[in-house]
Amino acid sequence: MIKTNDCGALRSKDIGQRVRLAGWVRFYRDHGGVRFYDLADSFGSTQVVYDPEAYQSNVNVVGIGQLLNNIGREYVIAVKGVVRERVPGTEDDRNPTGTVEVLIDEIEILNSSKVIPFEIAEQKNSTLPSEDLRLKYRYLDLRRTEMAYNLRFRHKVLASARRYLDSIGFIEVETPTLTRSSQEGARDFLVPSRTMPGTFYALPQSPQLYKQMLMVGGVEKYFQLARCYRDEDSRSDRQPEFTQLDLEMSFVDVEDIFRTIESLYSHIWKDVLGKELRTPFPRITLEDALNKYGTDAPDIRFGLELVDVTDIVKCSSYDIFQKVLGKKGSAVICVNLKSTLVKEKTLDANVGRSEVDRLIDWAKQQGMGGLTWMRMTDEGLSSNIVKYFGKEVLESLERRTDATKGDLLLFLAGPRHLVQKAGGHLRMKLARENGLLEGMDHQFVWLVDCPLFQADPVTGKVASFHHPFVRPVEGDFDENGELLSFKGCSYDLVLNGSEIGSGSMRNHHAEVQRKMFRALGMSEERMREEFDFFLEALEFGAPPHGGIGMGMDRFCSILLGCESIRDVIAFPKNKKFQSLVDSSPKKVDQAKLDELQLMSLVDEDEQD
RNA sequence: GCCCUGGUAGUGUAGCGGCCUAUCAUGAAGCCCUGUCGAGGCUUCGACUCGGGUCCAAAUCCCGACCAGGGCGCCA
Numbered sequence: 001m002i003k004t005n006d007c008g009a010l011r012s013k014d015i016g017q018r019v020r021l022a023g024w025v026r027f028y029r030d031h032g033g034v035r036f037y038d039l040a041d042s043f044g045s046t047q048v049v050y051d052p053e054a055y056q057s058n059v060n061v062v063g064i065g066q067l068l069n070n071i072g073r074e075y076v077i078a079v080k081g082v083v084r085e086r087v088p089g090t091e092d093d094r095n096p097t098g099t100v101e102v103l104i105d106e107i108e109i110l111n112s113s114k115v116i117p118f119e120i121a122e123q124k125n126s127t128l129p130s131e132d133l134r135l136k137y138r139y140l141d142l143r144r145t146e147m148a149y150n151l152r153f154r155h156k157v158l159a160s161a162r163r164y165l166d167s168i169g170f171i172e173v174e175t176p177t178l179t180r181s182s183q184e185g186a187r188d189f190l191v192p193s194r195t196m197p198g199t200f201y202a203l204p205q206s207p208q209l210y211k212q213m214l215m216v217g218g219v220e221k222y223f224q225l226a227r228c229y230r231d232e233d234s235r236s237d238r239q240p241e242f243t244q245l246d247l248e249m250s251f252v253d254v255e256d257i258f259r260t261i262e263s264l265y266s267h268i269w270k271d272v273l274g275k276e277l278r279t280p281f282p283r284i285t286l287e288d289a290l291n292k293y294g295t296d297a298p299d300i301r302f303g304l305e306l307v308d309v310t311d312i313v314k315c316s317s318y319d320i321f322q323k324v325l326g327k328k329g330s331a332v333i334c335v336n337l338k339s340t341l342v343k344e345k346t347l348d349a350n351v352g353r354s355e356v357d358r359l360i361d362w363a364k365q366q367g368m369g370g371l372t373w374m375r376m377t378d379e380g381l382s383s384n385i386v387k388y389f390g391k392e393v394l395e396s397l398e399r400r401t402d403a404t405k406g407d408l409l410l411f412l413a414g415p416r417h418l419v420q421k422a423g424g425h426l427r428m429k430l431a432r433e434n435g436l437l438e439g440m441d442h443q444f445v446w447l448v449d450c451p452l453f454q455a456d457p458v459t460g461k462v463a464s465f466h467h468p469f470v471r472p473v474e475g476d477f478d479e480n481g482e483l484l485s486f487k488g489c490s491y492d493l494v495l496n497g498s499e500i501g502s503g504s505m506r507n508h509h510a511e512v513q514r515k516m517f518r519a520l521g522m523s524e525e526r527m528r529e530e531f532d533f534f535l536e537a538l539e540f541g542a543p544p545h546g547g548i549g550m551g552m553d554r555f556c557s558i559l560l561g562c563e564s565i566r567d568v569i570a571f572p573k574n575k576k577f578q579s580l581v582d583s584s585p586k587k588v589d590q591a592k593l594d595e596l597q598l599m600s601l602v603d604e605d606e607q608d
Numbered sequence: 609g610c611c612c613u614g615g616u617a618g619u620g621u622a623g624c625g626g627c628c629u630a631u632c633a634u635g636a637a638g639c640c641c642u643g644u645c646g647a648g649g650c651u652u653c654g655a656c657u658c659g660g661g662u663c664c665a666a667a668u669c670c671c672g673a674c675c676a677g678g679g680c681g682c683c684a
Binding site: 027028029030031032033034035036038047049051052053072073086087089090092094095098115116117118119121122123127128129130131132133182183184185186187205208230231232233235236238365366367463464465466467468469520564574575576 | 611612615618619620621634635636640641642643644645646647648675676677678679680681682683684
């Protein structure tokens with residue numbers, strides 16, 4: 001090793017030792033005579049000193065000084081020297097190595113560095129450069145303390161998961177990344193085949209069918225840190241390629257899977273955060289989640305629950321509500337922003353109007369017609385529109401929403417699913433703006449009791465709620481019955497309002513699986529074409545099985561409080577799915593296309 | 609496909625019709641400095657994304673492109 005210690009390692013107990021350190025020159029301070037260098041690696045930084053008056057006669061003082069004259073920030077150097085105590089009063093208590101320093105008596109410049117395009121070192125008032133610059137020079141971005149920490153954190157989470165799953169008998173099995181395309185699900189990334197021109201592999205959206213076939217193969221307890229690929233537009237928590245902790249078990253029921261997962265996260269909690277995690281996780285039905293939180297991924301750490309007041313306000317003469325409620329499937333929901341939750345108290349109905357106006361603008365941006373409000377006062381509910389509401393209606397509202405003095409009631413009206421969705425966003429917005437999430441512990445919740453099918457809102461066609469492999473709650477279903485009424489044995493794992501996992505018990509009877517496909521409107525021909533191999537696998541004694549896939553990028557970014565999952569991925573892609581560090585995707589030589597017998601339809605002039 | 613926000617020295621920003629030959633910080637280059645730690649001091653360098661338009665006058669207003677981010681749709 002070029003170094004005897006890491007740059008974050010030395011302490012007072014090491015004083016007198018002769019050490020060799022290597023790292024990057026992060027800062028240096030030249031006082032004309034004595035010079036200080038902060039030598040950093042991802043473990044920390046140590047002050048190394050050039051102090052001409054302190055050297056013994058056998059040290060090449062001039063030579064070291066000349067080498068040091070040539071180094072700049074982020075030069076890679078190795079130094080040898082003796083660890084010594086700092087001059088009393090000059091210790092740096094912000095740095096764990098701050099009581100000591102190394103007096104350089106030998107130095108080697110291992111590499112130079114160009115002038116860096118942005119600040120790597122944490123500095124007061126320094127803000128991050130634009131995302132694309134960070135991504136272009138990702139290797140420099142990764143040198144930053146925060147990113148280095150994130151990568152290590154992620155490693156610890158994954159290592160902990162691996163250790164635990166191994167300890168309870170799971171085995172890690174890799175499945176192919178060159179797979180078959182299927183019409184279901186997200187858009188595929190396609191890979192042309194050279195040996196069979198005109199045919200394509202797809203990159204896996206998840207190892208779903210492979211892991212089920214592993215169960216048929218008797219693996220019984222499988223897991224994998226599986227890279228998944230979906231060619232759908234990105235979000236701050238969505239990348240075209242992402243990592244799932246994928247897991248499947250045989251001879252189990254839902255409770256076994258829940259226990260396994262809860263136990264898994266308990267171990268991760270202990271290993272990585274050093275804390276106990278409360279289990280079992282609470283469960284909430286999809287219906288409750290939508291009604292109370294307006295989303296299938298509820299953040300249940302705070303109240304501000306949505307209250308359905310459709311039946312009450314029906315009896316008002318408020319024109320806007322009447323118009324909305326005239327349409328089928330409409331609803332009026334209310335969020336009570338309790339005065340006790342608000343940081344700056346505005347108990348007077350006339351105060352805080354600009355605040356309400358801001359919320360109204362926001363609601364319009366969300367696609368709502370607007371937002372109606374009332375403030376609870378000593379004289380009851382008050383606002384510009386209470387005159388349209390009878391006394392009894394107002395009193396019912398007070399009771400239903402539990403309104404007490406100073407509370408602000410916010411109403412959204414429109415089609416139920418839109419109102420719920422907007423209400424869910426409103427709830428999160430109010431929580432964020434009033435600091436309700438600050439200092440909160442993390443909270444898992446299982447989302448359960450989901451339907452097997454759902455109707456496409458546009459075409460009305462029946463589609464899977466999760467995917468076609470979900471086992472019906474009863475194990476079977478009547479394909480001539482009311483499809484939308486059946487429940488599936490599926491569940492989502494939600495953490496702090498983000499879906500971080502989704503799984504189910506699977507159909508292990510081929511006949512039920514066939515029925516499932518038929519119910520989804522799949523022809524016998526296509527079933528054969530796309531799933532014959534899989535259906536046949538189920539026919540060779542498939543055991544009952546189920547599992548889950550959990551997004552590790554999201555999980556780590558939530559624990560670390562990152563704005564985006566890009567901050568826990570070493571080389572993420574930008575919003576357009578470009579990798580800025582290596583400029584992919586790129587055009588390829590015509591010869592490569594010829595070999596694959598492919599032709600581009602893109603006009604050459606339109607490409608760069 | 610759509611909506612929103614932004615684009616000013618290498619980096620982060622201020623300016624938002626004339627006070628702009630564009631602010632401040634950081635950086636880079638050079639000099640000074642023997643206990644700093646985002647060292648300090650002095651000097652120098654370096655920018656209005658592009659194309660139209662309005663106007664006596666545009667970094668600033670308008671239109672359009674391009675780039676980036678957030679969101680909707682999409683994500684079985």
